[in-house]
Amino acid sequence: xxxxxxxxxxxxxxxxxxxxxxxxxxxxxxxxxxxxxxxxxxxxxxxxxxxxxxxxxxxxxxxxxxxxxxxxxxxxxxxxxxxxxxxxxxxxxxxxxxxxxxxxxxxxxxxxxxxxxxxxxxxxxxxxxxxxxxxxxxxxxxxxxxxxxxxxxxxxxxxxxxxxxxxxxxxxxxxxxxxxxxxxxxxxxxxxxxxxxxxxxxxxxxxxxxxxxxxxxxxxxxxxxxxxxxxxxxxxxxxxxxxxxxxxxxxxxxxxxxxxxxxxxxxxxxxxxxxxxxxxxxxxxxxxxxxxxxxxxxxxxxxxxxxxxxxxxxxxxxxxxxxxx
Numbered sequence: 543x544x545x546x547x548x549x550x551x552x553x554x555x556x557x558x559x560x561x562x563x564x565x566x567x568x569x570x571x572x573x574x575x576x577x578x579x580x581x582x583x584x585x586x587x588x589x590x591x592x593x594x595x596x597x598x599x600x601x602x603x604x605x606x607x608x609x610x611x612x613x614x615x616x617x618x619x620x621x622x623x624x625x626x627x628x629x630x631x632x633x634x635x636x637x638x639x640x641x642x643x644x645x646x647x648x649x650x651x652x653x654x655x656x657x658x659x660x661x662x663x664x665x666x667x668x669x670x671x672x673x674x675x676x677x678x679x680x681x682x683x684x685x686x687x688x689x690x691x692x693x694x695x696x697x698x699x700x701x702x703x704x705x706x707x708x709x710x711x712x713x714x715x716x717x718x719x720x721x722x723x724x725x726x727x728x729x730x731x732x733x734x735x736x737x738x739x740x741x742x743x744x745x746x747x748x749x750x751x752x753x754x755x756x757x758x759x760x761x762x763x764x765x766x767x768x769x770x771x772x773x774x775x776x777x778x779x780x781x782x783x784x785x786x787x788x789x790x791x792x793x794x795x796x797x798x799x800x801x802x803x804x805x806x807x808x809x810x811x812x813x814x815x816x817x818x819x820x821x822x823x824x825x826x827x828x829x830x831x832x833x834x835x836x837x838x839x840x841x842x843x844x845x846x847x848x849x850x851x852x853x854x855x856x857x858x859x860x861x862x863x864x865x866x867x
Contacts, residue, residue: 557854560850560853560854561850564846564850567846568843568846571839571842571843571846572620572621572624572839573617575835575838575839575842576616576617576620576835577613579831579834579835580613582831584829584831585600586607586609586831586832587600587603587604587607587609591603624839627640628640629643629832629835629836629839630832630835630836631832632830632832632833633828633829633830633832633833639832639833639835639836639837640836642821642833642836643818643821643836643837643840645816646816646817646818646820646821646837647817647818647840647844649719649810649815649816649817649818650803650806650810650817650818650819650841651844652722652733653733653736653737653740653806653809653810653815653817654740654799654802654803654806656733656734656737656741657737657740657741657744657802657805658741658744658795658799658802659737659741660737660738660740660741660742660745661740661741661742661744661745661748661795661798661802662745662748662795663741663745664691664741664742664745664746664748664749665745665746665748665749665751665752665791666749666752667749668684668687668688668745668746668749668752668753669748669749669750669751669752669753669756669791670752670753670756670784671684672684672685672688672749672752672753673752673753673756673757673760673787674756674760674779676753676757681753684749684753685750687746688746688747688749688750689746690746691742691743691745691746691747692743692746692747692750694742694743695743696739696740696742696743696805696808696809697739697808697809697812699738699739699742699743700735700736700739700808700809700812700813701812703735703738703739704716704735704812704813707735708735714731714732714734714735715731715732716813717812717813717814717815718732718813718814718815719732719733719814719815719816720732732813732815733815735813736806736809736810736812736813736815739809740802740805740806740809741802743801744798744801744802747794747798748791748794748795748798751790751791751794752787752788752791754790755786755787755788755789755790755791756783756784756787758787759782759783759786759787760779760783764782765778765782765783768782792852792855793852795852796848796849796851796852796853797849799845799848799849799852800845800848800849803841803844803845803848804841806818806819807819807822807823811823818837818840818841821833821837822834822837822838825837
């Protein structure tokens with residue numbers, strides 16, 4: 543049986559530790575969302591019963607649903623319902639919030655994944671040449687392009703894409719969603735512009751990190767030694783430099799996925815996509831506190847889960863973090 547060298551810890555124990563730190567974080571998120579929703583001026587009883595409800599009806603509803611209980615007790619009931627997957631009922635016509643989220647979340651995940659893929663492609667396409675041609679004209683041009691991309695809001699890009707590729711040149715639809723089970727091609731067409739609008743600012747931001755990390759790796763002794771030994775530069779860059787340089791961008795990507803998830807709220811509204819962003823807009827417009835609470839909590843938990851996955855990948859990508867210190 544092999545042992546960990548140099549006092550390094552096995553990856554399994556580090557992953558378990560990450561999961562343990564996740565428990566107080568998730569509890570903190572649920573508490574934060576629950577408390578914030580208690581400050582909402584919207585009365586859940588009136589949201590369900592309507593403005594024409596009598597005071598007796600409102601009081602009976604509050605008593606039946608535990609709205610008159612002390613705040614700590616209501617939070618415990620909320621946690622219990624959450625563990626069972628019960629996020630409450632939407633504004634009449636009453637539908638389980640979990641059911642609405644189950645219908646909307648897959649689209650938001652698809653859009654986020656496509657945005658991440660697009661951001662990685664942009665980051666590598668800009669960051670690698672900028673590092674290989676550092677301080678020369680390609681690096682200067684890429685720097686200007688990257689700064690412009692970082693400064694461009696996603697919603698403005700989305701409107702430009704619609705104007706250029708849907709109105710002037712009808713290549714992509716202006717909105718709507720096609721299930722990939724019906725047609726993969728039409729599915730990609732329906733999500734191409736929204737995903738690209740999300741990906742450009744994130745990809746340009748990551749390109750600067752890729753460039754900096756690669757420059758640091760290219761200046762190390764092992765690169766000069768390998769090239770001096772006769773290895774082709776493209777082999778050294780592809781096998782060693784790029785792999786080592788992607789550790790820092792991988793960490794930064796985890797934080798920027800939160801931006802992508804948050805950006806879907808506006809992008810889905812622009813492209814009429816029935817995702818989580820549309821559910822949040824619907825909850826705000828209809829004063830639906832249960833739906834708003836459920837969608838915000840789901841998005842926050844997805845963000846935490848994504849960062850946990852990135853942390854685990856970072857542990858495997860950087861063996862130095864598995865040291866005993």
